[in-house]
Amino acid sequence: MYNHLKNLRVLDLTWCLRLKWILCLPTTLAELYVYYCKSLERVTFESCRFTLQEFGYEGCLNLLEIEGFIKLVPLVKVDETDLGHLKWLKEHQNRELCLVGDDELTKGRSLCIQILYEFNIMSASLPDINDPNMTPDYISESTSLSFNVPLGPKDRRLKGLNIILKYKTSGEDWAWFTKITTSNGVDLMYNPIVFGKPASGEVGIWLSYWPIGNTLKVGDRVNVSTTVMNGLEILECGVSLVYTHDDDEVVNETMENDMEWVKILGGDYSGFQLRTGAYYLCRRDFFEFIEVGRLTPDWFKILVGDTVDCTEIRGWRKTGTPQQLNRSFIELKTVKCIVRASESEQNYKIGEMSKSSHVGKTLGIPSMISATASKHANTDVDTSKASIAETSEFTSSSLKETMKSATRSESSVSESESVEITSMSLHMKEMKAVTESGDSPAKVSRKNIC
Secondary structure (H helix, E strand, O other), rough: OOOOHOOOOOOOOOOOOOOEEEEEEEEOOOOOOOOOOOOOOOEEOOOOOOOOOEEEOOOOOOOOOEEEEEEEEEHOOOOOOHHHHHHHHHOOOOEEOEEEEEEEOOOOOEEEEEEEEEOOOOEEEEEEOOOOOHOEEEEOOOOOEEEOOOOOOOOOOOOEEEEEEEEEEOOOOOOEEEEEEEEEOOOOEEOOOOOOOOOOOHHHHHEEEEEEEHOOOEEEEEEEEEEEEOEEEEEEEEEEEEEHHHHHHHOOOOHHHHOOOOOOOOOOOOOHHHOOOOOOOOOOOOOHHHHOOOOOHHHHHHOOOOOOOOOHOOEOOOOOOOOOOOOOOOOOOOOEEEEEHHHHEEEEHHHHHOOOOEEEEOOOEEEEEEEHHHHOOOOEHHHHHHOOOOOOOHHHHHHHHHHHHHHHHHHOOOOOOOOOOEEEEEEEEHHHHHHHOOOOOOOOHHHHOO
């Protein structure tokens, strides 16, 4: 459909007040800006997946769906059949609650109860209501509870779990995750992009449905917990088991059934999977809060303990892990070392260095390369700054050992000589003259970067 726009990378439709739908955007599009498109309701993509690197949507007060990203629909506009086993929520569609979280979504938005669909999790934030449909099978007055999956009703299939949290809020910053772990390897942690903020001193309810029944077997141990880093006080945690009904086996067209997860998540959420195998279902980079003093530096350790290095989620995006390549930087492919005493030179290719302990990680490490020669040899190392963007991690130690070994064997450098490697970074704007001339970034001399 968009073959004639295959080179389109940035699309700015800001202040298009009558724009209602944007359909089948090309997969090549990297940035989309729709600020204050007040009539906009829906954005879809040719690939049916959200792949934008940058997306600005503040002021889109009627935005209901961003395909592959979220749906946020007022309860009054949701059909009962789409709510599935939560159709009883329609009785509360005229209640109101302020939404907080993603300011671009919540600023100026209606206070009416909204249904959020994100990561195939359906949730609603409610004021403190008493409804028998919310009576949990398991309940705790702490932030966590555990149970074993029981034998279900005859001829009924376990579809998933309802999680019900009662809480109070404080302050203006909120950071929390609800987690599900099981004895058979399910490991999910989820931070909703928006949730309800009750009035000061009042209680709010967060109700969420996780369709993970096909991963749960009778006897499995399930732990449900909420980790709060800032702004929330959990008063009660409850869990209910959700089973199919007769009509579920016949009618397979509801939104709820469309969300049935394959394996654990259904759809490709590999970008949100950590090295431990856990799924970090979050659209926000919480490190930005640290930079402005709105979150403590140890927040990630509070969430996952010591099992995951916090650098793994630094720069987190709406699509998950940071992009492998950044437009503002150039990759370091080669380091050129010239030993003038022996009039020899050697190129060291990053891609050929040992990858045994570095597979699957991207780093952007500031670094510098220097050489210390013995009193008998004047060694000069052409240095360059670069941002490393490789699927294999580049480390200073691997480069150091490779250059030491090769320099000594190829250039007869004495044992007293050493090459010391620390990190070095080169921004593309500093490389402009070099790239225009066609030279390799690895061959930039000191005069090009100082």
